[in-house]
Amino acid sequence: xxxxxxxxxxxxxxxxxxxxxxxxxxxxxxxxxxxxxxxxxxxxxxxxxxxxxxxxxxxxxxxxxxxxxxxxxxxxxxx
Amino acid sequence: xxxxxxxxxxxxxxxxxxxxxxxxxxxxxxxxxxxxxxxxxxxxxxxxxxxxxxxxxxxxxxxxxxxxxxxxxxxxxxxxxxxxxxxxxxxxxxxxxxxxxxxxxxxxxxxxxxxxxxxxxxxxxxxxxxxxxxxxxxxxxxxxxxxxxxxxxxxxxxxxxxxxxxxxxx
Numbered sequence: 001x002x003x004x005x006x007x008x009x010x011x012x013x014x015x016x017x018x019x020x021x022x023x024x025x026x027x028x029x030x031x032x033x034x035x036x037x038x039x040x041x042x043x044x045x046x047x048x049x050x051x052x053x054x055x056x057x058x059x060x061x062x063x064x065x066x067x068x069x070x071x072x073x074x075x076x077x078x079x
Numbered sequence: 080x081x082x083x084x085x086x087x088x089x090x091x092x093x094x095x096x097x098x099x100x101x102x103x104x105x106x107x108x109x110x111x112x113x114x115x116x117x118x119x120x121x122x123x124x125x126x127x128x129x130x131x132x133x134x135x136x137x138x139x140x141x142x143x144x145x146x147x148x149x150x151x152x153x154x155x156x157x158x159x160x161x162x163x164x165x166x167x168x169x170x171x172x173x174x175x176x177x178x179x180x181x182x183x184x185x186x187x188x189x190x191x192x193x194x195x196x197x198x199x200x201x202x203x204x205x206x207x208x209x210x211x212x213x214x215x216x217x218x219x220x221x222x223x224x225x226x227x228x229x230x231x232x233x234x235x236x237x238x239x240x241x242x243x244x245x246x247x248x249x
Binding site for chain 1: 130
């Protein structure tokens with residue numbers, strides 16, 4: 001059960017009601033973690049979601065390790 | 080030297096121009112993105128920008144390095160605003176200097192297009208009617224309810240389905 005830090009941005013931050021949290025998760029991958037949190041916080045359905053682990057873009061099926069920092073990236077809109 | 084930055088204070092084109100000044104440069108092209116008073120048929124009153132700053136700076140620097148390699152050693156600086164912005168404010172500036180003009184236009188276009196697509200920045204619009212919404216998020220959410228996901232021609236469909244597919248089943 002890895003202990004991970006999660007950062008929330010934009011629409012996901014508003015749904016989670018917080019910028020970040022640390023938690024112990026039963027999820028093995030970033031994708032499983034997202035599904036776990038999407039159920040908990042009733043995240044909206046979003047196209048083209050990405051994930052970053054330890055401040056780099058990563059794959060949804062990457063295995064989580066203890067101490068990882070995970071950020072979910074909703075569709076971006078800079079410029 | 081950092082070539083991509085976020086700013087919570089107003090930014091000016093003159094500052095960017097100084098940052099890419101170079102005796103070997105014969106051309107300078109700048110792009111300014113401004114906050115406009117409408118989007119997708121709705122009247123916009125103001126905006127807020129938010130970013131994942133640490134990753135955003137890394138990705139911005141990567142984009143600028145790519146532009147330098149592709150377009151004849153273009154010297155580029157880009158700054159993007161964060162926080163609340165009003166109509167008419169500058170949201171983003173890209174400044175590019177190169178020896179000749181062609182590469183300056185091309186590099187400037189490349190950088191702003193890639194920044195818009197790749198850098199983790201989010202824009203919340205506040206509308207004149209009192210409503211508000213995250214650009215590219217609210218519409219996707221409602222579209223996802225209205226249409227069959229599998230029919231979308233989305234290059235990152237795998238990622239989306241991994242993230243949200245269980246909602247269709249449930």
